[in-house]
Amino acid sequence: MKIKNFYNHRTILVSVxxxxxxxxxxxxxxxxxxxxxxxxxxxxxxxxxxxEHITDAHEWHIAKVGETNITIPLPIILYDESKIVAFxxxxxxxxxxxxxxxxxxxxxxxKGKIVRVMEGGxxxxxxAVLPLDFSxxxxxxSLFISLFIVCVLFISIARRYSRNPNRAxxxxxxxxxxxxxxxxxxxxxxxxxxxxxxxxxxxxTVFFFIFFSNLLGTIPFFPGGANLTGxxxxxxxxxxxxxxxxxxxxxxxxxxxxxxxxxxxxxxxxPIPLMPIVEIIGLITKPFVLMVRLFANISAxxxxxxxxxxxxxxxxxxxxxxxxxASVISxxxxxxxxxxxxxxxxxxxxxxxxxxxxxxxxxxxxxKHKEEHTH
Numbered sequence: 430m431k432i433k434n435f436y437n438h439r440t441i442l443v444s445v446x447x448x449x450x451x452x453x454x455x456x457x458x459x460x461x462x463x464x465x466x467x468x469x470x471x472x473x474x475x476x477x478x479x480x481e482h483i484t485d486a487h488e489w490h491i492a493k494v495g496e497t498n499i500t501i502p503l504p505i506i507l508y509d510e511s512k513i514v515a516f517x518x519x520x521x522x523x524x525x526x527x528x529x530x531x532x533x534x535x536x537x538x539x540k541g542k543i544v545r546v547m548e549g550g551x552x553x554x555x556x557a558v559l560p561l562d563f564s565x566x567x568x569x570x571s572l573f574i575s576l577f578i579v580c581v582l583f584i585s586i587a588r589r590y591s592r593n594p595n596r597a598x599x600x601x602x603x604x605x606x607x608x609x610x611x612x613x614x615x616x617x618x619x620x621x622x623x624x625x626x627x628x629x630x631x632x633x634t635v636f637f638f639i640f641f642s643n644l645l646g647t648i649p650f651f652p653g654g655a656n657l658t659g660x661x662x663x664x665x666x667x668x669x670x671x672x673x674x675x676x677x678x679x680x681x682x683x684x685x686x687x688x689x690x691x692x693x694x695x696x697x698x699x700p701i702p703l704m705p706i707v708e709i710i711g712l713i714t715k716p717f718v719l720m721v722r723l724f725a726n727i728s729a730x731x732x733x734x735x736x737x738x739x740x741x742x743x744x745x746x747x748x749x750x751x752x753x754x755a756s757v758i759s760x761x762x763x764x765x766x767x768x769x770x771x772x773x774x775x776x777x778x779x780x781x782x783x784x785x786x787x788x789x790x791x792x793x794x795x796x797k798h799k800e801e802h803t804h
Contacts, residue, residue, distance in 0.1 A: 475739035483656045483731050485568045487518040509560030571655035575642045620786035628789050636782040643774030659728035668716035671785040679792040730770045737763045
């Protein structure tokens with residue numbers, strides 16, 4: 430009886446959390462309404478709502494209650510005309526007003542960027558002046574939150590290991606140790622070989638950073654909800670880290686295989702160095718694949734869920750009854766996609782770490798050729 434009651438309570442709790450999650454996403458969907466120029470009535474625009482959710486912003490939108498937007502203002506830090514300008518993003522009043530000679534563009538090619546207001550308070554794409562923007566945006570704050578979580582967890586775990594190295598793990602140790610051993614035994618060792626230990630700090634850092642960032646992205650309320658790993662700038666920097674480590678770890682055999690690949694006919698090397706060109710292109714495509722794979726998969730998950738929720742408002746504008754009917758299907762598919770995103774959160778962190786380890790292994794492997802064994 431107690432077990433049955435426990436599962437009933439847990440089911441109710443999960444249901445409440447799911448409905449709360451979807452209600453917050455629905456509030457975000459309402460922010461995608463635009464006014465029709467003819468009638469002046471607000472009409473839902475699914476594309477606007479989705480883009481506003483997955484792109485970066487100078488404030489953290491929590492929810493919308495009636496006509497009131499609940500947001501967390503973030504610091505604006507600009508470098509313009511040889512001076513630093515700093516103030517709070519709330520001065521812009523959600524992009525509706527300018528402050529201190531600057532404003533957030535709400536349309537055009539500079540949409541979402543801070544520009545200097547020209548004479549008369551009007552700025553266009555042609556004459557817009559873009560100051561250097563070092564502001565703490567939504568994705569930047571989410572980045573700091575993910576780094577803080579990773580540091581707090583692993584510093585506390587490292588202290589426990591240093592105090593009691595032979596004691597059985599408990600708490601956070603028992604929760605994260607299987608993942609740490611998984612990265613070591615099933616990713617680093619088979620992919621890199623005997624030199625795996627020197628790469629373990631980076632592999633563990635990048636795995637747990639991506640994993641926690643992905644998990645936070647599935648939570649629709651603060652401190653989650655940011656599309657951090659769905660931002661191509663973030664994935665580009667992570668890919669560049671892997672590329673730099675691979676490049677500086679490459680041994681003589683690695684570079685010989687790129688410049689003068691053994692076993693390849695000479696006419697593919699002279700007079701046109703076809704194979705070296707192909708190998709050099711491969712050096713560039715490897716980090717490019719890492720960057721695009723993570724960015725595309727995470728962004729696609731957010732877009733699909735928001736698309737399903739947007740269907741409720743699209744059909745609701747046609748007919749209220751159809752909107753209620755579509756909501757059942759949309760909520761069901763949104764919950765299903767939410768569960769899939771939990772799997773993708775781990776899978777994409779694993780794939781990025783595995784490919785990085787494979788690149789390190791290729792750079793440090795010692796190749797033996799037939800001519801070395803002629804004797």
